[in-house]
Each structure stands twice: as C-alpha cells, then as structure tokens.
Amino acid sequence: MNDKLSLQQAPVNPGRRRWLAHSTAWGAASLLAGHQAWAQSPYPSRPLRLVVPFAAGGATDVLGRLLAKALEPGLGQPVVVDNKVGAAGAIGATQVAHAEPDGYNVLMGGVGTNIVLEHTMPDLGYRPQRDFAAVASICNVDYVLVVAQDSPYQTLGELLADAKKTPDKLRYMSTGPLGPLHVAMEYLGKLSGAQMIHAPYKGEAPALPDLLQQRVDMGMMTALFTRPQVQSGKLRVLATLSAQRMASWPEIPTVAELGYPGYAAPIWNGFFVPRKTGAEVIDRLGCTTVAQLQAPELKNLLEKQGVSVTAQGPEAYEKFLQAERLRWQQMIRESQVLTKS
Numbered sequence: 001m002n003d004k005l006s007l008q009q010a011p012v013n014p015g016r017r018r019w020l021a022h023s024t025a026w027g028a029a030s031l032l033a034g035h036q037a038w039a040q041s042p043y044p045s046r047p048l049r050l051v052v053p054f055a056a057g058g059a060t061d062v063l064g065r066l067l068a069k070a071l072e073p074g075l076g077q078p079v080v081v082d083n084k085v086g087a088a089g090a091i092g093a094t095q096v097a098h099a100e101p102d103g104y105n106v107l108m109g110g111v112g113t114n115i116v117l118e119h120t121m122p123d124l125g126y127r128p129q130r131d132f133a134a135v136a137s138i139c140n141v142d143y144v145l146v147v148a149q150d151s152p153y154q155t156l157g158e159l160l161a162d163a164k165k166t167p168d169k170l171r172y173m174s175t176g177p178l179g180p181l182h183v184a185m186e187y188l189g190k191l192s193g194a195q196m197i198h199a200p201y202k203g204e205a206p207a208l209p210d211l212l213q214q215r216v217d218m219g220m221m222t223a224l225f226t227r228p229q230v231q232s233g234k235l236r237v238l239a240t241l242s243a244q245r246m247a248s249w250p251e252i253p254t255v256a257e258l259g260y261p262g263y264a265a266p267i268w269n270g271f272f273v274p275r276k277t278g279a280e281v282i283d284r285l286g287c288t289t290v291a292q293l294q295a296p297e298l299k300n301l302l303e304k305q306g307v308s309v310t311a312q313g314p315e316a317y318e319k320f321l322q323a324e325r326l327r328w329q330q331m332i333r334e335s336q337v338l339t340k341s
Helices: 003-009 014-021 025-039 059-075 087-097 111-120 156-165 180-192 204-212 223-231 279-294 296-304 314-335
Strands: 048-052 079-083 105-110 132-141 143-148 171-174 197-200 218-222 235-240 267-274 307-309
Touching (some): 048 059, 059 132, 059 223, 059 279, 059 296, 087 105, 087 267, 105 132, 111 180, 111 267, 132 279, 132 314, 143 204, 156 235, 171 180, 171 204, 204 223, 218 223, 223 235, 279 314
Parallel strands (some): 048 079, 048 105, 171 197, 171 218
Antiparallel strands (some): 143 218, 143 235
16 A cells, blocks of 8 residues: 555544644654655565576576575565576676666676676676675685596696697687686686687587587586586596685695696675665675575585585675785786687
C-alpha cells in the first residue's frame, strides 16, 4: 500500500484535530519529518539484482548464484542473478556503473572488469575508480596452466623452452582478448623469453575440445573446471597462477616456484555498486556479505569449488584494490600486450 495515500485517507479524530489546530510551526515541521521517516522503508525493501558479466554455467556464474542464495536471509530480500555477457565483462559492468546508486544493482566484479579492462580497452564505457565503490571482496579464484594428458610437455619448463626455441609455434588459450588471463600469459612469456600465439575463446567449455585435440597446446583454466578433466585422465596440470599453492590442490606448484620468483596473477572476485551509493547501504551489503562468507558452511562449500575465501569489507577491500592496480599496471606495461593486439 502507498504510505502517503494511507496517511491522507486515515480518519482524523476530534482530539487529533484540536492538536493540529493549536500546533506551532515547529510541531508541523516535526510531523512532516516523522511522516517522511516512516514513509521511507529500510534498505533493502525489494529484490536486489546481482549482475554477473559472464555466461551462465561458468565459474563466475556458479559462484555468483551460490552467493546470491546465501545473502538472501541476511538481507531479507531475494537476490536475482542477471547474466549480462560480452566484451570480457565490460557490458555488464557498464550497466551497473550507470545504474541508480540505490544499492539494488550490484556487480559481481573482478580483476578484469575493475582493473585490467580500463588499461586495455580505450573505449570502455566506465572508469572503475571513478564509477564504482567497493562493497566486499569475495575470493581468489584458483587458475591453473593445463595441457592434454598426451601432450609431449611434461613440465612448464619444457613447454616454455620449446616456445622460446621456436617462436610462434605453440598456441595458448584464454577466455578473452585483453583480459587478465591474456595479460598474465603474455607477462610470463616476457619473463621467460617464450613467444606463443594467443587463442581467445568465449569460455572454458568451448576451448576444451581444441585443448584435448592439441589444436591449442596449453590452457589457462579454473581449478573448478579443470579438476574433473584431470581426474578422468584428459588433462594434466603444470602449475598454478596463484602466489601460493592452492589449499584444495597443494601438490600443484606455483609458476614462481618453477623458476620465476615473484610471478603471480591472482584472479579474484568482489561486489561493487555505483560510486554514489550511500555509505549506510554499502556498509549493510558489505557486512552481510562478509558475515555469510565467514560462515563455515558457505566457506567450506566455496573452497571445495576451487576458490580461497577472502571476505574483506569495504575499507579493507579498497586498500587491496589500490595495491592490485599497481601490480596489474606493471604486468600490462611489461608484457607489451597492447602492442601485440
């Protein structure tokens, strides 16, 4: 029911009529303020839209749907996942960046949408620092370098040595041009002296047949997607892109351990809202998200999916983003990925 309409139609008893007749200007102002406060429903008062800027069924979508369901009890409202696909996540991110700053449009963002694309897409329809406010960090997503089980390359060192010896012979896949995985691989090529051909795909699933048939020699894929393929004897893992070994797959070495100290290309996800969203709304979203992520049941579930839960609130997440911008700017610059595209 419309609150204003309810007040206008409510009967006025004689006592209230006498009180109103003798009220002062101060009393009238107080009544108006009370009416406005009562009419404004506490946030959130309707369903939220969580924009996942990648296709349904992918790792980001799976994670987004798990979180959407987990947030509903704490927020008291449904959280509806909306997949807005295209341009390496830029289409969905642009929609949220220009949405009303009311807390009802939330971006499932990541290192691509909120750092890398700003430097690799000159015509990007938003600017991450200017247009987004951080709500909460969610997790680091474990990515691995994989080859077909019958690939001649038993180690990452063997593959990179061959790519260095015979430039532009080997092909590697990523899930999109000028995204974080493209940058990460070109940066590794710069460090190792290897030169490979980039083969972008729209997702992990479309790339799998070519990887298995060795039409591409190496792939960068999530541990979530890769593990069943490894267990079934179809793929072999060479290394992880993370700074530390994965808790869920500790026997897999990092790229840094295999001869490239300091190398790390952390792929992470977090929640973002339009920059002008009120602080109280951001705090409510952030606190609810962190509380749910720290709950043992959800935390264990997510870690089984191949992610490491980070669960930082708005202030800590903003500090993390500042450091990540410097890291990825250096990688983009040194990889020279823009001059090769």
